[in-house]
Amino acid sequence: MCILFIAFLQFSCKTDQRKEADTSNIRFELVSKNLDEELFSCKSVEEVQKFLDSHPYLAQVYFTDAPVEPAKLAAHLFTILQNPDLQAFRAQLDSVIGDRKIRILNPLTDAFKQIKAYYPGFPVPEVQFIITGFTGSDLYISDSLIIVGLDYFGGPAARYRPNVYDYQLRRYQREYIVPSIVFFESNKYNRMNPDDKSLLSDMIGYGKGYEFVKQIMPQTPDSLIIGYSDSDLRKTYNSQTDIWAYFIASKLLYEKSDLKKRKFIDDRPFTTEIGNKVPGAIGRWVGWRIVSRFMVENPDVSLTELMEIDNAGRILQESGYKGQTDED
Structure with a gap:
């Protein structure tokens, strides 16, 4: 599955016609977890394995393209965690990303309220943040869970950048996270004619x-x-x-x-x-x-x-x- 807000001159007069729906009566709590805090607190390979065992879905959906086989994932992650460069990178990400509630969770909550205004049955997923030195994917999104690999979204000033083409790097910034998630959520409501291959x-x-x-x-x-x-x-x-x-x-x-x-x-x-x-x-x-x-x-x-x-x-x-x- 494979965002600084940039001031953009809106050429289209149509933008003014797009108005937010009334969400004053919509209430829900967006549940979130900082898995990176749990992972970086591990002091041994055994503790990393316990972390993985307590979150078994990570191996099934998030680490599917990891560079090592599942049996060696814990050792691989622990080696990365001990690297001073990754620790410095994580500290930099905390500074670049900023307060996760303010920068990501609050706008995501507002967006989910808008979706629920149009689609009351929209299931609000849990949001989890993780940093793995690019061992996992950038985003994993399902009806019940969203995993954000923050290491991908450090932007141009980050110590490390994801291994993608230069023209794709622009999208790997904090400001793209929420719009990318909302676009993915549109798929469940976007009806298409399967017979039209044009x-x-x-x-x-x-x-x-x-x-x-x-x-x-x-x-x-x-x-x-x-x-x-x-x-x-x-x-x-x-x-x-x-x-x-x-x-x-x-x-x-x-x-x-x-x-x-x-x-x-x-x-x-x-x-x-x-x-x-x-x-x-x-x-x-x-x-x-x-x-x-x-x-x-x-x-x-x-x-x-x-x-x-x-x-x-x-x-x-x-x-x-x-x-x-x-x-x-």
């Missing part, structure tokens, strides 16, 4: 997910939702007429070849087929533009109704989107 269907699917995050967290900069830099967002917004023209001229919307679709949906540094200044996953961004325009043209459609629409062609047609900016 690129347009994939684009609209992502677009609905991003719109879900924007409706749930309307004050969140678009850069934190889709993962583009401010510069890329500005350039892409201003170039969308040409980008759309390429999609139409190349007859991409109803393309069903996975190999061809991936060029416009997958995370890449650039969409070289259109130009080296066009960011990767441009199909996702265009899909969001279509969905966003659809919501403007259909103001009576609620978020829950939008998520139920599984007809990508209908959303495109009723959006009236033809690559135009909002001012056109």
Whole structure:
């Protein structure tokens, strides 16, 4: 499964129409645990093993890609814990991440209240924090549990960074944690037509997910939702007429070849087929533009109704989107 808030010039007048739901009557306690405190308090391999035994789900869902076999995981973790560099890294993370309640849990609670306002049956998961020197994954999310690997989200000033491509590193900052979780939560409500294998269907699917995050967290900069830099967002917004023209001229919307679709949906540094200044996953961004325009043209459609629409062609047609900016 594989966020400093950046001020982003909101090009779209549609943003002003996204208002938070009334959550004054929604009450719940977001349960959280700091597993890193338990883990770093271990003084031997045996104590690390007891930690793992007391949290057996970690081996099953969080350490699935660990560089050692399960029988050697405790020894591997203990060796890492004893490393002074990792201890210094953890101290730095505490400073960069800041108060976990204020920086992560409170905004996550607000977001979950918004989701429950639309979907009262939404199960509020427990949130756990851990630091393992990148032995585990960045995020694990299920209906009942969220595990945040804080070592991944130290940002550009961190002593160590995750082993990903340079263009992906921007998203590994504290500010991306909550929007990423909310986007994942949108999946359970995002109805899609399983028989529609077109690129347009994939684009609209992502677009609905991003719109879900924007409706749930309307004050969140678009850069934190889709993962583009401010510069890329500005350039892409201003170039969308040409980008759309390429999609139409190349007859991409109803393309069903996975190999061809991936060029416009997958995370890449650039969409070289259109130009080296066009960011990767441009199909996702265009899909969001279509969905966003659809919501403007259909103001009576609620978020829950939008998520139920599984007809990508209908959303495109009723959006009236033809690559135009909002001012056109």
